[in-house]
Amino acid sequence: MTRSSKLTRKTYRVQTVEDAKFIGSEYLMSIELNNVIEFGLPEIDDRFDIWRIPLKAKNGERIGEIVIDAISTFIDVHKTTSKDLLENRLLGRSERSKQKKAKTLEIPKLSMLRNTVGMGDSEDLLKELPNESVDLIFTSPPYYNAKPEYAEYLSYEDYLSKMKRIIHECTRVLNEGRFFVLNVSPILIRRASRSEASKRIAVPFDFHRLFIEEGYEFIDDIIWVKPEGAGWATGRGRRFAADRNPLQYKPVPVTEYILVYRKKTDKLIDWLIRKHPDRDAVANSKIEDGYETTNIWKLPPAHCKEHPAVFPIELAERVIKYYSFQNDVVLDPFGGTGTTAKAAIKLRRRFALFEREQKYVDYIKNVTLKEVIGSLDINWINIDFDKNEFRKLFDL
Ligand SMILES: C[S@@+](CC[C@H](N)C(=O)[O-])C[C@H]1O[C@@H](n2cnc3c(N)ncnc32)[C@H](O)[C@@H]1O
Incomplete structure (x- = not known):
C-alpha cells in the first residue's frame, strides 16, 4: 500500500512518503552513497509498522532497500541492505561476472602427494x-x-x-x-x-x-552382510534361542x-x-x-x-x-x-x-x-x- 496522505490509524512518526525519503536520504548521506543511489517509491507495511524504500542504481536496477521503523523513525539495520552489499552491487557487477567466468574455467587439481x-x-x-x-x-x-x-x-x-x-x-x-x-x-x-x-x-x-x-x-548407507553364522560368536541371541520369551528377542548381528x-x-x-x-x-x-x-x-x-x-x-x-x-x-x-x-x-x-x-x-x-x-x-x-x-x- 503506497500512501502519501497522513496515516491516522497508528501513531507513526514517519507518516508520509516525503518523511520516509527524508530519513532515507540522511541515511544514504551517512554511508556516503547518496550521489550514486536513487529511491524507488517508498511503501508503508503496517503489519510490521515499517517503511520500505527501494534502492536503485542510476541504470534503474534494484540493488536493495532501506527499512525504517515507522514509530521510532530509526533505520532497521538488520533488514536494511548493508553498505558493503550495496557497494558490491553498484561497483562489482562487472567484477562479479569476471569472477563467475574465472570460476567456470576452474579445473580440479591433481594431487602431488607421494x-x-x-x-x-x-x-x-x-x-x-x-x-x-x-x-x-x-x-x-x-x-x-x-x-x-x-x-x-x-x-x-x-x-x-x-x-x-x-x-x-x-x-x-x-x-x-x-x-x-x-x-x-x-x-x-x-x-x-x-x-x-x-x-x-x-x-x-x-x-x-x-x-x-x-x-x-x-x-x-551400504549394508555389508556377512554369511550366516558369522555373528554367533558374539553370543547375542543365545538366551532367546533357549527360552523364546518375547521381549528377550535379540538378533545375531551379521x-x-x-x-x-x-x-x-x-x-x-x-x-x-x-x-x-x-x-x-x-x-x-x-x-x-x-x-x-x-x-x-x-x-x-x-x-x-x-x-x-x-x-x-x-x-x-x-x-x-x-x-x-x-x-x-x-x-x-x-x-x-x-x-x-x-x-x-x-x-x-x-x-x-x-x-x-x-x-x-x-x-x-x-x-x-x-x-x-x-x-x-x-x-x-x-x-x-x-x-x-x-x-x-x-x-x-
Ligand atoms: C579397525 S582397525 C583398522 C584395520 C584395517 N582396516 C585393516 O584392515 O587392517 C583401527 C586401527 O586404528 C589404529 N588407531 C587407533 N587410534 C589411532 C590413532 N589415533 N591414530 C592412528 N591409528 C590409530 C589402531 O591401532 C588399529 O590398528
Missing part, C-alpha cells in the same frame, strides 16, 4: 599433509572399548571428540566434492555382572552426526555399515568427471560389468592372526573402484595392517596410511607391502626404512 606411511596418532600426522591433497578416504575407526582395563578413552564422549578432531583434519586434506567412506558398526558392551544387562552403542549414528556437523553431504559422505561443494559429480585433468585416468577407471547394483554387499569377513579387526580386501577394492579414479590418493587414517593400501596399489591408486601401533606398522612393512616396497616410491614418516637393507633382509 605414497605415504606414517606411524603415530593420525590427529598429528594428518597435519603433515597439505590441504586438499587426497581424493578418497576409506577407513574403519578404532573400536570404543568400555572395559576400564582396556579403555584408552575416558568415556564414549571422549572417544567421539577424538574422532571428531580426526574427521576435521581429514576434511581439510580431502579434495572438494570427494568421498569419505566409513566402515563402522554398533558395538556390544557385555554386562559386567549377572544383575546387569548388556548394552549396544549405536556408533554409526553418532558418526553420522559428526559428519553432518563437519558439513558433509550424506550419500549412502551386518556392518559402509557409510558414504561427500565433502561439501557446489560442484556436481558430473562436473568433477568432465573436468578431471587426466582423461586417461578417467577412461581407465570405468567400472566393469558385475558391479554391485544395490546397497547390500555380501562379503565374507577377513581374519588376521596379527590384528583383531581387519576388513576384507574385497571391501576396500569395491570402495576404491566406485569412489576414485586411477592415480588418485586414497587415505586411511586408521591403517591397521594396511588393507586399504594393498587394494589401492592393486587398482593403480596412490595411498596414505597412518597407524599408531608399531606392531601393525611392522606388519604393513614386512607383509602387506613386502612385494612392492622395492619398486614403490614411499614417503615414510616416523619410520626407519632403508630400501637396500630391506631387500637384503628379505632376499628380494
Whole structure:
C-alpha cells in the first residue's frame, strides 16, 4: 500500500512518503552513497509498522532497500541492505561476472602427494599433509572399548571428540566434492555382572552426526552382510534361542555399515568427471560389468592372526573402484595392517596410511607391502626404512 496522505490509524512518526525519503536520504548521506543511489517509491507495511524504500542504481536496477521503523523513525539495520552489499552491487557487477567466468574455467587439481606411511596418532600426522591433497578416504575407526582395563578413552564422549578432531583434519586434506567412506558398526558392551544387562552403542549414528556437523553431504548407507553364522560368536541371541520369551528377542548381528559422505561443494559429480585433468585416468577407471547394483554387499569377513579387526580386501577394492579414479590418493587414517593400501596399489591408486601401533606398522612393512616396497616410491614418516637393507633382509 503506497500512501502519501497522513496515516491516522497508528501513531507513526514517519507518516508520509516525503518523511520516509527524508530519513532515507540522511541515511544514504551517512554511508556516503547518496550521489550514486536513487529511491524507488517508498511503501508503508503496517503489519510490521515499517517503511520500505527501494534502492536503485542510476541504470534503474534494484540493488536493495532501506527499512525504517515507522514509530521510532530509526533505520532497521538488520533488514536494511548493508553498505558493503550495496557497494558490491553498484561497483562489482562487472567484477562479479569476471569472477563467475574465472570460476567456470576452474579445473580440479591433481594431487602431488607421494605414497605415504606414517606411524603415530593420525590427529598429528594428518597435519603433515597439505590441504586438499587426497581424493578418497576409506577407513574403519578404532573400536570404543568400555572395559576400564582396556579403555584408552575416558568415556564414549571422549572417544567421539577424538574422532571428531580426526574427521576435521581429514576434511581439510580431502579434495572438494570427494568421498569419505566409513566402515563402522554398533558395538556390544557385555554386562559386567549377572544383575546387569548388556548394552549396544549405536556408533554409526553418532558418526553420522559428526559428519553432518563437519558439513558433509550424506550419500549412502551400504549394508555389508556377512554369511550366516558369522555373528554367533558374539553370543547375542543365545538366551532367546533357549527360552523364546518375547521381549528377550535379540538378533545375531551379521551386518556392518559402509557409510558414504561427500565433502561439501557446489560442484556436481558430473562436473568433477568432465573436468578431471587426466582423461586417461578417467577412461581407465570405468567400472566393469558385475558391479554391485544395490546397497547390500555380501562379503565374507577377513581374519588376521596379527590384528583383531581387519576388513576384507574385497571391501576396500569395491570402495576404491566406485569412489576414485586411477592415480588418485586414497587415505586411511586408521591403517591397521594396511588393507586399504594393498587394494589401492592393486587398482593403480596412490595411498596414505597412518597407524599408531608399531606392531601393525611392522606388519604393513614386512607383509602387506613386502612385494612392492622395492619398486614403490614411499614417503615414510616416523619410520626407519632403508630400501637396500630391506631387500637384503628379505632376499628380494
Ligand atoms: C579397525 S582397525 C583398522 C584395520 C584395517 N582396516 C585393516 O584392515 O587392517 C583401527 C586401527 O586404528 C589404529 N588407531 C587407533 N587410534 C589411532 C590413532 N589415533 N591414530 C592412528 N591409528 C590409530 C589402531 O591401532 C588399529 O590398528
